[in-house]
Amino acid sequence: MAEIVLEGVTKRYPDGSLAVRDVNLDIADGEFVILVGPSGCGKSTTLNMIAGLEDITEGTLRIDGKVVNDLAPKERDVAMVFQSYALYPHMSVRENMGFPLRLAKVDKATIDRKVEEAAKVLDLVEFLDRKPSNLSGGQRQRVAMGRAIVRNPKAFLMDEPLSNLDAKLRVQMRTQISRIQRRLGTTTVYVTHDQTEAMTLGDRVVVMRQGVVQQVGTPAELYDMPRNLFVAGFIGSPAMNFVQASLTPDTLRTPLGDLPLDDRMRRELERRDAPRDVIVGLRPEAFEDTSLARDTGGPVITATVDVLESLGSDAYVYFTAEGGPVSTAELDELATDSGLADTGAGGNQQIVARLDAATRAREGQPIELRVDLSKAHVFDPKNGTNLTHPES
């Protein structure tokens, strides 16, 4: 159990490409930190550097107060769970889980005892003498977890441990990982590309893009106060809606209609000397069906429903905004990563609103929606900064 401190950690490959740039991160003892981002954002490289599987080009890495930059993985006392599980196929489950202890020259009786204990926690007792090839995906995943917890390391490092499981099992294992981590209180760094996993598991989430940390914060902070367009677009499902807007002293002129600025927005936008052309971001739940909610005084827009998806608890209403889709480097990258770029949904900008299931919205019919401006964000299209973020 230990804190992990990254100071200016950078990874540059021999060919000059920069995989991770100047990462500063303080991970407290017992904290569960998630590194999240699209593929190629440097999250796995960062994890491998913490594990000692990749060299750190610049910066310092401290585990438990000790600089470990030049220590081999075995001297760092961390355990890792791999996406592929990386179970040793020629060893039984028992041998797999006992392998770290065997290497540490722990006596046989202790190994047996610790393996049995871990197996009980993970519900693996009956499989101890099987080979990994005779286990299901979920069981293999648990063996990989067992191999990590059996030696009581200073930290757990997990590299997309759930992405090879089917959706249902993934949700179950997610809660189990969370439970085990709370019980053991071991510092954990967890890499995933799935923002849902990041939001549900982490004490704090680190969003990365192209090797650079975009924002570090609790899941709620990332959701409610994204620092930039990338974080705003990456966190949340369905994703935040973006529309082009031009800024006048009092209003945001958007294809959806004019949105008057409230005090908070006006103050922040003035402070930062916002440009005329901006991007407005609205979460799906920033819209309300006027016929269902009481009048909060927010601006009302009218839209024609394209598609209605009823989920029972909520209804998603899709409609289009005039004008082409918003395109910036950040949003294009997110679209490519999520596969949206491949769906051919070009043309007009699609907007999704999350409404109460009682909505009377019908496909092809117009609907009046009230916009909650306290949940709106304004971004600078040039660098993606959130111009309405209270701190930055």
Place this chain on the structure above:
Amino acid sequence: MAAAGRSHATRWAIVNVVVVLYALFPVWWIAALSFKDPSTLTDGSYIPTDWTWENYKGIFQTSEFTRALINSIGIALIATAIAVVLGTMAAYAVARLRFPGKQVLIGMSLLIAMFPPISLVSPLFNIERSIGIFDTWPGLIIPYMTFSLPLAIYTLSAFFREIPWDLEKAAKVDGATPAQAFRLVIVPLAAPGVFTTAILVFIFCWNDFLFAISLTSTESARTVPAAIAFFTGSSQFQQPTGSIAAAAVVITVPIIIFVLLFQRRIVAGLTSGAVKG
């Protein structure tokens, strides 16, 4: 449907029988010759009329053959062991590590494999004589090792590439030194590859005639294929056909045993279940 399947199977059976007969006919012929007595040797029959063990008894009575057999076994085993150990390490480096000169190394080993051995016999002969290893075990072990290493590196690196790299990373994080990761995780998984390579290298060393005949001059290092060429009949008018046939059968047997023993290991894919699935 079933009828079609049956005729399909019949066709396959016929093809298989033809291929097997074609492949085994020379083997049967030499075996038959080895069991014939000298008087019926040239009777043109493929089945010996008078079965006899005389030829076998004969070759084991002189040191000419027994000594050569010992040489063959010793030289082939040592050369195989060295080639496999060196080849395993080299193949691992080729498959896993990035180091300057890797392409040159691969190119060089390919070059060695492509050289016609006959072109190297004269220089080797002179080199070995001047450094004093001509007609000794090392005098054959070294060239065998050299010529089988490219083969070993190629087959083994293919096996190493199949082993998920994550396993090695996992071993390192679990507290293994690079040497332990190699020995406890990688080598056991590469075992089928190591056995396959060992068998191929052994067969190469065991069957070689060119080096054996060129780089030896006495019984002290002459291997069986070379020794057979020196067989003489009991008188100068008698052909040593029977003895040669018997010796050929004797040196074929170890290879067959080798392959039968290890074929399951060769075929078994040990890596199943290593990663997802």
